[in-house]
Amino acid sequence: MAVLTLEHVSYIYGEGTPFEIRALDDVSLSVREGTVTGIIGHTGSGKSTMVQLFNGLEKPTAGRVLLDGKDIWAEPKKMRDIRFRVGLVMQYPEYQLFEETIRADIAFGPRNMGLTEEEISRRTKEAAAFVGLEEALLDRSPFELSGGQKRRAAIAGIMAMRPEILVLDEPAAGLDPRGRDAILEGIRAYGKETGSTVIIVSHSMEDMAAYCDDIVVMAQAKVCLSGTRDEVFANAKRLTDVGLDVxxxxxxxxxxxxxxxxxxxxxxxxxxxxxxxxxxxxxxxxx
Amino acid sequence: MKNIAFGQYYPAHSPLHAMDARMKVILSVLYIVAAFLCKNVLAFGALLVSAAVLLILSRIPARIVLRSLRPLFFIMLFTAVLNLFFATGTSVLVSFWRITIYVEGVYSAVFMLVRIIVLIFGTSIFLTYTTTPIALTDAIESLLSPLRLIRFPAHEFAMMMSIALRFIPTLMEETSKIMNAQKARGVDFSSGGLVKRAKALVPILIPLIVSSVRRADELAMAMECRCYRGGKGRTKMKVSHLRIGDFAALACMIAFGATLLYLNHRGIGYTM
Structure with a gap:
């Protein structure tokens, strides 16, 4: 059952200027409920633009974005609810921490949802556990933590909103192998335990192969290949054609x-x- | 966010793009002076024509340059309205209730409007649209260098300016990224009272300041690594030279100023 669908979506930056860039060109895809879907492609293939369409941060120039079969732009006033349902972790999310303590920062999203204090503190703890942040760290300032710990705190900040779809843009970029595995494990655990759909954007085939059920391959603003992991990797030739590899x-x-x-x-x-x-x-x- | 025209260089091949940036700085100063020389209908008419000529010479689409007027729309409107209602004169145009509008008021309102538009047009065509920020700061450094005699740090000043200009787009991009990230966590910028909206800015400003400090630190480190020690003894890879065309442009500008002065004496209608 497709939970998130793009229908003939195009996105153009700076339309009508000499700097016009077509970031997405007639892209259609659907994400199955409860799976981990990987979106893979080179820099500039349109991955990061695509994830910002998922939760309505950007409006497609053409085409529709459907969540549970409903166009998310049908009622732009209710976009905030969409954003709580589709949680987006942007690239290098550690630069968005701003509260005095990690605990308060993780609680920021749930607080915006208007939950009760007990629920907020329960979810904060739960999210911290998913990403493997110890209780003792939660009362520290974000600026005392290491890069990897900050990254985990930022991801926990989105998990704490308990989104039905968790979207992560390059969650492991710039981390050492151990940190990368820890974060990806945490993300997988979140998907399994809450039954949520997970979408991971990456350019590492190794990570995608290890963690994803479905894979979407992007190249030159289009979907070049999509399907289950086995289906995609069976097409080794197509992958090498666009400069990727098994x-x-x-x-x-x-x-x-x-x-x-x-x-x-x-x-x-x-x-x-x-x-x-x-x-x-x-x-x-x-x- | 992405449509802000400020500092937006527009790449094209035109005589204005090819000119020496130093001359363009001088010309834009002279052009501002020219705009303030105008005193009557003829002179302002000539000024408008000159702006149109500049636009054609620059080969930039008119709608791009017109966009730079948009942020100043209210200032222009305000100036025009003020002049319209508060300028006094001898010939009354209409008079109702306690308001009297004089013919002179209409004239001065239109004149002020033309002056502001032409000022923005002229300076943005000369400086921002046809000159890259790098060329512009180099030009300013070069023009300020005589002041070194009185120990004015011309190079450092130009370097600070080019760094500031360089980071405007970076900071804007950063701001929109952080805004998006916080929107994804449910921050609402567009509803609620003044206090609520001001509070919504905290999650934007703190990460922005932190990252600016980090960026400045990294930049200083990178400059240090490349042995940057200020302007002393530093040479340029691209040395620009004034050419005949540049001096011809200067001559045209001076001739234009003289024409305006002449037109000011051919009094038709109202004189400011």
Missing amino acids: PQITHLMMKLRARGVAVPEGIYTVEAASAALRKLFGKGHTV
Whole structure:
């Protein structure tokens, strides 16, 4: 069941000036409820513009954005409600922290929703737990935290609104591998435990392969490929045509298969590859 | 946010784009003087014609330049209305209740309006639309350099100006990003009373100030890393030269000023 749909959406920056840029060109796609969907593409492929259409921060130049089958621009006055339902974490969200404590900052969204104090504090704690921020950190100032911790606090600020659809624009950009895994795990946990739909924008095929059910590939302001993870990665040729690639481990597995090693198809993570090889060569071997 | 014309260089190939920026600064000062020389219908007419000529020479679409008038619309309206009602003279045009409008008032209202429009047109065509910010600050540095004799830090002044200009679009982009991020958390900028709206600005201003300080720090560090030590002994990669065309433009401007002075004496109608 599609929860979020774009219908022939186009978006043009600076229309009618010499600086006109067509960021999205007749894009149609739908996101299945309860899945983790990855949007992948190079810089300038229109990813960041697209996510700002999801919660009505930008209005499409042409086309419609449907949430549960209803056009979100049907009643622009109720846009605030749409934004609570579609929570958007923008790029480098740590620069938007402003309250005196992390706790207050995470509570900012829920407070704007007009929830009771108990509910706010419950949700703040819950959101902090999702991203792995310890209770002791919550009463510190955002400016005393490390970059990775600030990023987690900012993501928790959106999770605390408990959106039905959580959209994250490059949530792991600029983090070290450990921080990246921690954040992506937290996001997956949020999706699983609340049953929410998650949309992640990234340019890392490895992350997408490890965390997403569905993948949308963007290139030159258009959707170039979309479908389940297996469907998309089966099209390795199309991916390399637009300068993207299947994960390196998948490459390795393909090469092994070409040499006659009977590893199964559809392996996208090092863990899965390791398990498959173990199975193939018996328990005694270490891979 | 993205439509603000301030400091918006408009790339095109035109004689005005090709001119030396120093000459353009001088010409725009002279043009302002010219706008204040005008005293009667003929002179103001010539001024309007000159603005049109500048527009054609610059090869910028008229609607782009007209956009720069929009933010000053209320000032223009206010000036015109003030002049219309409060200028006194000898010949009454209409008189009702306690208000008397003189023919002179109508004249001066129209004159002031033309003057403001032409001032904005002239300076924005000379300085912002046809000159890149970098060329402009270089020109100002060069024009101010004689003041070094009295220890005026011309280079530092120009550097500060170019940094400020350079970061206007960056800050605007940053502002709209932060606004979007806070809107996504349910901040409402467009409803509620004055206090509520002012409060809604806090989540914007604090991150904006923090990031500006961070940015300034990074910029200072980057300049330091490239051994920036002020203007002393610094040479330029692109040295601009005044050409015959630039002096011809100057001559045209002086001739234009003289024409205005002459027209001021051919008195037709009201003289300011």
